[in-house]
Amino acid sequence: MGKVNALFQDAQEAREEAQMVYAIADVPHEDYDNYDMLNKLFHALAPHGWENSTWKNDTCPSLQKKERHGNVCRIFVDYLNPDMREAPSWALLAYTVEDREGYLVLQEGFDNVDKLIIYLTKRLN
Numbered sequence: 001m002g003k004v005n006a007l008f009q010d011a012q013e014a015r016e017e018a019q020m021v022y023a024i025a026d027v028p029h030e031d032y033d034n035y036d037m038l039n040k041l042f043h044a045l046a047p048h049g050w051e052n053s054t055w056k057n058d059t060c061p062s063l064q065k066k067e068r069h070g071n072v073c074r075i076f077v078d079y080l081n082p083d084m085r086e087a088p089s090w091a092l093l094a095y096t097v098e099d100r101e102g103y104l105v106l107q108e109g110f111d112n113v114d115k116l117i118i119y120l121t122k123r124l125n
Helices: 002-019 035-048 113-124
Strands: 062-066 072-077 093-098 104-110
Touching: 035 062, 035 072, 035 113, 093 113, 104 113
Parallel strands: none
Antiparallel strands: 062 072, 072 093, 093 104
């Protein structure tokens, strides 16, 4: 019975570790000021397959999800300070979908992180 309990505990620990979501603490964007929103999105969407896709050549950090049929969904989380953005008039959050060939098929702007989370979790479920 001791081996069964040990195996059960090992399985439980592995499951808890797999469910752990880490914070994004460093991005290659100078003076980035929106970690709270970036991590709120990351924690809400990681269980749905979203990953950190931040790249130094982009103007701000991003998350992405590859869908089964080849589309790639991406969220760009811009600077809180509009003066730091590439275009100050752009929305704080940009949700895009590209098809498997890389063509943009959808682009939505959001200024409220909770509305974006609701939009995506309803769309994904």
